[in-house]
Amino acid sequence: MSRSYKGITLKHHRVYSAQDLMVAFKVSKNTVSNWVIAGLQRVDQERPHLFRGATVNTFHDARRKRDRTSLRPGEFKCTGCNMAIFPVPGTVVEEPSRNGTKLLSARCSECGGHVYRFASVAKKEPCAGQPDPNTTETCAHEENTSARSRIGISHTNFCGPNERLLYAWQKHAGQFSDKTIDRHLTAIRWLEDFLDGKPFVKLTLEDCYAVRDHLKASLHPGAPNPKSKSTVQHTASHLRDFFEWLLKQPEHRRLPAGLPDALRLPRAAYSASLPKAPKAYPSLEEARNLLKGMPSKTTIQKRDRAIFALAFLGALRADTSISLRLGDVDCTGAKIIQNADTARTKNGKSLQIAWFPIPEDLRAAVIDWVAFMEGAGFTPEDALFPQKNAFNGRRTFPARRNQPIAPMTSCHSVSVAFEVACNGHHTKYTPHSAKHTIAAERDRRRLTSEQRKAWSENMGHENEQITSSHYGKLTHDRRLALLEHLPLEDEEREVLDLANEEKIAFFDQFVETFNSSRKRGS
Incomplete structure (x- = not known):
């Protein structure tokens, strides 16, 4: 088994304990101790030992790069770990080979396996005399460096004086x-920088005033690093929390009590920012044409086509659609089961979603994919959109397996599907644009008040209100096109001939809007 940990990446801003590393990398406590001996930097010398995520990622990246370079004195190449390692002290022995060359044998300090290396007598001494299983070349030959045995400031030092405090906040969060x-951590790390x-x-009030002034200045379009109104609002809100x-x-109760209030920005500051451009989204007919071109x-x-179509069929978020199981899509009942226990949903919300009335081509792409998965031997507990290696180039999938196929942990495949759909198109749509399309379709159709709800x-x-405020907003071109077709003031306007049911629905909608505005005003 490879022990290079290439597929494991920790959160850059988070702080991890030794137990967290053992769980994330599936290693023992001794392995984490070996990493510390090899140069993995802790946030401090206190217990429990804590590590910054960025520091751990950098440490493993550096170790993997050693696999592509020549071995240093005293190092062996372990094929099991797929990296260069120093052997366990006292295990280096010389064994004769068939062609008479010198062969050194030892035991890997990471996995305990046997490692070998062809070497001369001159290279045996540093291997046999290595004082520590993972002593770096810098420490072994510190006379050649300006910083002796890690004494000094490292250029890759991600650890500051607030790491243990942030670890406590992570527990609270x-x-x-x-x-x-x-x-929240992104905002806190920004404050720290x-x-x-x-x-x-x-911290002092002057520090908070400086942060507030910087955020205010970043709202201006001419600022060196301008930020949007949403970014500033969320940053200030996260820092106040x-x-x-x-x-x-x-230990922080003596700080000024006015720290949270010092980060409140006036409304006039947000007015200086540029208005947020409406998000581009396709019409249903345009989405249908994009699907035809895939x-x-x-x-x-076929999987990419189904991913693209399902985003419109259920107005799903990318992370939710990629985490669905095969049994969550009911083609007979025309609904999608959004189960918060098995899928990654927003705010842990479970919901039964009826298929939206969209073009038949989009519906057929999802139905065909579900039929293909069921015919290939996948079970309802398997992921609706498995990874590429789940198919293994076979037409049918083996029915007997120990565990169901888990959904992908990243929604990258959803972004790829939309990139394929928009290939050659003048506008590149994002996966979230499907929700805007479905919201705009609600306004285009003549629905009763109950149907809109x-x-x-x-x-x-x-x-x-959530649908109207955040989704399906008019684009600049659409707004101008609608205004161009409005009648002039002196033109005779067409009288709408509404049925009684439509009149009742129109009146109900007016009353509901009036009552909601009164509640907001009070």
Whole structure:
């Protein structure tokens, strides 16, 4: 088994304990200790030992690069670990080979397997005399370096004085989703960089005022690094939440109580930012044409077509659609089961989604894919969109397996499917644009008030306000086109001949909008 850990990447901004590393990399405590001996930097010398995610990633990247370079004195190449290692002290022995060359044998300090190396007598001494199983060349020959035995400041030092505090905050933030934690940590790490790594225990109001002024200045279009209104709002909000938690910690209760309020920006500051451009989204007919242009010869191409079509069929987020199981799509009942226990849904929301009325070509792409998966031997517990290696070039998949095929952990395949669909098109649409398309379709159709409410709830929204406020907004070209066809003031306007049911629905919608506006005003 390869032990290069190439497929494992930790969160860059997070702080991990030794136990977290053991779980993430599926290794023992001794292995983590060997990494520390080999040069993995801890955040400090206190216990429990903590590690910055970026530091661990850099450490393993450097070790993997050693596989592509020549061995240093005392190193062996372990084929099991697929990397250069130093052997366990005292295990290096010389064995004769058939052609008379010198062959050194030892035991790998990582996996315990046997390693071999052809070497002369001159190369045996550093191998046999290695004082530590993972001593680096810098430490072994520190007389050739300016920083003796890791004494000094490393250029790859990601660890600051706030790591242990942030680890405690991560424990507190466990009530949130992983994405929410990552967004908050991004804002906190930005604050740390802005203050040049200043310990949070020494924060002052002047620091917060400087942060607030910087955020205000970044809203101007001419700023060196301009930020959008949404970015500034969320950054300030995340930092205020962090400060409110910080003031409750025993060692930080002497900080100024006004830290959270010092980050409040005036409304006039947000007015200086450029208006946010409406997100581009295709019409249903345009999506139908994009699907027709997608190739459908190979299994992966059929999968991409189904991924693209399902985004419109259920108005699904990319992370939700890629995490669905085969049994979650009911072609007979024309619905999608969004189960929060098995799929990655927003806010852990479970929902039964009725298929939206979209062109038959889009529906057929999903139905054909489900039929193909069932015919290939996949079970309802398997992923709806498995990875490429799940097919193994076979027409049928073996029915007997120990575990169901798990969904992909990344929604990259959804982005790829939309890139394939938009290949050669003048606009590159994102996976999230499908939700905007379905929301805009609600406004284009003549629906009753009850039907509009059902449409919004089928999208997973608690009320129609969410659909109207955040999705399906008019683009610049669409807005101009509609205004051009408005009648002039002195033109005779056409009187709408509405049926009684349409009149009742129109009045109900007016009353609902009026009541909701009164509630917001109060």
